[in-house]
Amino acid sequence: MPTPNDGPAIAPDQPPLTALPGVGAKVAEKLAARGIESLQDLWLHLPRQYEDRTAITPIGALVPGMAAQVEGRVEAVERGFRYRPMLRVAIGDDSQATLVLRFFHFRSQQVNQFRVGARVRCYGTPRPGHHGLEIVHPSYRVLDEHADEALGERLDPVYPAIEGIGPASLRRMITAALERLPDEVALELLPAELRRQLHLPSLREALLTVHRPPPDTDLNALLAGTHPAQRRLAIEELLAHHLSLRRQRLAQQAHAAPVLKKGALAKRLQAALPFKLTGAQRRVFEQIRRDLALSRPMLRLVQGDVGSGKTVVAALAAMLAVESGKQAALMAPTELLAEQHLSNLRGWLEPLGVRVAWLAGKVTGKARTRVLEEVASGEAQVVVGTHALMQQGVGFHDLALAIVDEQHRFGVHQRLALRDKGAGGSIGEHAVVPHQLVMTATPIPRTLAMAAYADLDVSAIDELPPGRTPVQTVALSAGRRPELVERIRSACAEGRQAYWVCTLIDDSDEVVAQAAQTTYEELSAQLEGLRVGLVHGRMKATEKQAAMRAFKDGETDLLVATTVIEVGVDVPNASLMIIENAERLGLAQLHQLRGRVGRGRAASNCVLLYQPPLSKLARQRLETMRQTQDGFVIAEKDLELRGPGELLGTRQTGLAAFRVADLIRDADLLPRVHEIGERLMETSPELAARIVARWVGGAARYAAA
Numbered sequence: 001m002p003t004p005n006d007g008p009a010i011a012p013d014q015p016p017l018t019a020l021p022g023v024g025a026k027v028a029e030k031l032a033a034r035g036i037e038s039l040q041d042l043w044l045h046l047p048r049q050y051e052d053r054t055a056i057t058p059i060g061a062l063v064p065g066m067a068a069q070v071e072g073r074v075e076a077v078e079r080g081f082r083y084r085p086m087l088r089v090a091i092g093d094d095s096q097a098t099l100v101l102r103f104f105h106f107r108s109q110q111v112n113q114f115r116v117g118a119r120v121r122c123y124g125t126p127r128p129g130h131h132g133l134e135i136v137h138p139s140y141r142v143l144d145e146h147a148d149e150a151l152g153e154r155l156d157p158v159y160p161a162i163e164g165i166g167p168a169s170l171r172r173m174i175t176a177a178l179e180r181l182p183d184e185v186a187l188e189l190l191p192a193e194l195r196r197q198l199h200l201p202s203l204r205e206a207l208l209t210v211h212r213p214p215p216d217t218d219l220n221a222l223l224a225g226t227h228p229a230q231r232r233l234a235i236e237e238l239l240a241h242h243l244s245l246r247r248q249r250l251a252q253q254a255h256a257a258p259v260l261k262k263g264a265l266a267k268r269l270q271a272a273l274p275f276k277l278t279g280a281q282r283r284v285f286e287q288i289r290r291d292l293a294l295s296r297p298m299l300r301l302v303q304g305d306v307g308s309g310k311t312v313v314a315a316l317a318a319m320l321a322v323e324s325g326k327q328a329a330l331m332a333p334t335e336l337l338a339e340q341h342l343s344n345l346r347g348w349l350e351p352l353g354v355r356v357a358w359l360a361g362k363v364t365g366k367a368r369t370r371v372l373e374e375v376a377s378g379e380a381q382v383v384v385g386t387h388a389l390m391q392q393g394v395g396f397h398d399l400a401l402a403i404v405d406e407q408h409r410f411g412v413h414q415r416l417a418l419r420d421k422g423a424g425g426s427i428g429e430h431a432v433v434p435h436q437l438v439m440t441a442t443p444i445p446r447t448l449a450m451a452a453y454a455d456l457d458v459s460a461i462d463e464l465p466p467g468r469t470p471v472q473t474v475a476l477s478a479g480r481r482p483e484l485v486e487r488i489r490s491a492c493a494e495g496r497q498a499y500w501v502c503t504l505i506d507d508s509d510e511v512v513a514q515a516a517q518t519t520y521e522e523l524s525a526q527l528e529g530l531r532v533g534l535v536h537g538r539m540k541a542t543e544k545q546a547a548m549r550a551f552k553d554g555e556t557d558l559l560v561a562t563t564v565i566e567v568g569v570d571v572p573n574a575s576l577m578i579i580e581n582a583e584r585l586g587l588a589q590l591h592q593l594r595g596r597v598g599r600g601r602a603a604s605n606c607v608l609l610y611q612p613p614l615s616k617l618a619r620q621r622l623e624t625m626r627q628t629q630d631g632f633v634i635a636e637k638d639l640e641l642r643g644p645g646e647l648l649g650t651r652q653t654g655l656a657a658f659r660v661a662d663l664i665r666d667a668d669l670l671p672r673v674h675e676i677g678e679r680l681m682e683t684s685p686e687l688a689a690r691i692v693a694r695w696v697g698g699a700a701r702y703a704a705a
Contacts, residue, residue, distance in 0.1 A: 042177035047157035054215040060095030100134035119143040206232040234661040240695030245454035257297040265323040280463035298435035304461030305631035306595025326400035359385035443631040471598040475608040492557040498576035520560040535561040572600030582608035583618035587638035
């Protein structure tokens with residue numbers, strides 16, 4: 001690939017937005033609230049759709065649901081107040097057809113404009129009404145009786161709204177900003193040869209096309225985001241995000257890290273385990289082992305389905321630190337999940353003489369003081385806990401490996417806080433920081449991982465251990481609820497346990513808690529003699545922990561819960577999962593909940609209880625759940641149905657909000673983006689910095705995360 005041109009800066013020094021006509025201090029403030037602070041930001045505030053006012057469509061040729069511009073004469077005007085104020089205006093044209101314009105919000109002056117016989121030109125989307133086609137709240141103009149009114153010469157852009165600024169004012173500002181667009185050489189950052197290879201226009205041409213599309217532009221391609229002008233913008237935006245993350249990776253690797261080469265303890269652990277590692281576990285551990293043997297910090301994401309055995313891989317990695325005389329820490333988002341890790345690690349490691357310490361919010365008083373002393377002295381070789389590990393007063397003796405579970409539940413700054421607990425000393429000019437291993441049970445599609453985790457090495461444990469029983473999944477209408485109650489009675493009579501998960505469309509914890517409480521009371525009455533537990537987000541942490549522990553210890557037959565049980569409970573005896581209002585949850589969450597059963601030898605079932613009628617999207621989700629249990633397949637489908645936002649969690653919230661790029665539509669660009677990005681980082685770091693500044697902003701995001 002050719003070396004990109006290192007021409008002029010991305011644009012000359014830009015004047016303030018207040019230099020544009022009609023932009024005073026107050027308007028500039030409203031723009032800034034939306035993140036628009038420069039001319040460049042206005043150039044990149046792109047239309048969300050377009051209106052075609054370049055032609056007049058005869059009223060008789062209108063198609064319901066297809067926006068169009070029409071012109072006709074007012075035939076009748078009716079103003080009514082039956083339920084609320086309403087204005088209906090009938091217009092007709094030479095096609096001998098009539099169209100009704102309907103307004104619910106109007107002023108008296110508007111009513112007076114629509115005199116019978118007046119010429120009206122309007123634009124909108126027709127739909128069937130009581131008296132033929134109608135357009136609700138069209139944009140319109142009453143035309144001069146004798147003037148020859150010209151049609152538009154190009155498609156009209158419709159921009160995302162900005163609070164406090166009208167659409168016409170915003171259009172004028174963007175037009176004024178485009179008039180100050182630099183020439184092609186000053187604006188262009190991508191090499192000419194690359195653009196020729198991909199048949200892409202220059203950035204200047206692409207911006208002008210997207211903001212001011214000529215009438216012969218393929219409107220369908222523009223609306224689909226596949227026009228060459230949009231592809232040109234998308235590839236540069238994807239490149240900017242990729243470069244931003246790669247720069248974070250380089251910043252991280254500018255540090256030094258302890259070299260962890262010994263492996264005898266890890267071999268002893270592997271030999272002592274009551275099960276054999278899967279091929280995927282062995283492969284991923286080998287990748288981690290190679291990383292830890294280097295003097296630069298590992299930053300690796302291990303993704304694997306629920307029950308794929310990520311914890312044991314983390315334990316093997318921790319042994320490499322312990323054998324080198326150093327410490328490892330494992331942080332989990334909830335006390336229950338952290339306790340589960342603690343139980344596993346103590347069972348595996350203490351027989352090998354490894355001291356595993358526990359540090360969470362409920363460890364207080366003398367017990368906390370003692371644990372802190374053990375951590376500070378190095379006596380505690382592996383430390384397990386919640387975010388309490390990051391609190392002030394927690395000091396490690398020599399932390400070499402920081403492991404973060406369910407990393408998307410933590411902000412990056414929290415992960416950094418744990419890393420900084422181990423920072424200290426230096427090798428040459430480089431400060432020493434611990435290696436980082438982050439884990440997630442939410443499989444991430446390859447395309448999303450390529451874009452969202454360019455600062456991480458990604459490993460996948462894509463194989464479940466033998467002995468895991470497949471979970472039979474069925475979808476049932478809510479009308480069959482009584483059958484399910486009997487099914488629970490039978491399962492519990494055979495000594496097994498069940499979950500009943502309540503979900504509501506309302507996001508309020510309080511409302512969901514009330515629904516769970518009501519369900520708990522109903523099921524307790526219907527299943528007299530069974531021990532029913534309750535867990536929801538409004539309970540105190542201690543109450544939640546007690547209810548979860550009672551279920552885990554077999555003291556409860558049925559656990560009624562909200563989605564708080566999505567992560568962290570391992571109850572092999574639970575073989576029935578009922579998810580109420582399953583149509584309201586995304587695929588990833590449904591898959592996580594289903595993963596709570598099928599952990600023992602008994603045949604397990606998951607019932608997706610839905611409220612008909614199902615939307616097309618909900619039907620697709622439930623069908624996917626019935627067809628596959630492969631978390632990676634489900635993640636790909638979830639990305640297709642919902643987009644990237646909810647799969648990324650809190651780690652990369654900005655990444656889901658691309659201005660132009662779409663990770664599904666533009667997935668084919670990602671390999672080329674990686675290739676260009678790596679070349680730019682090597683040959684033109686200054687140019688890479690300009691591309692990042694244009695699209696992501698000057699501040700390096702997630703600094704050195």
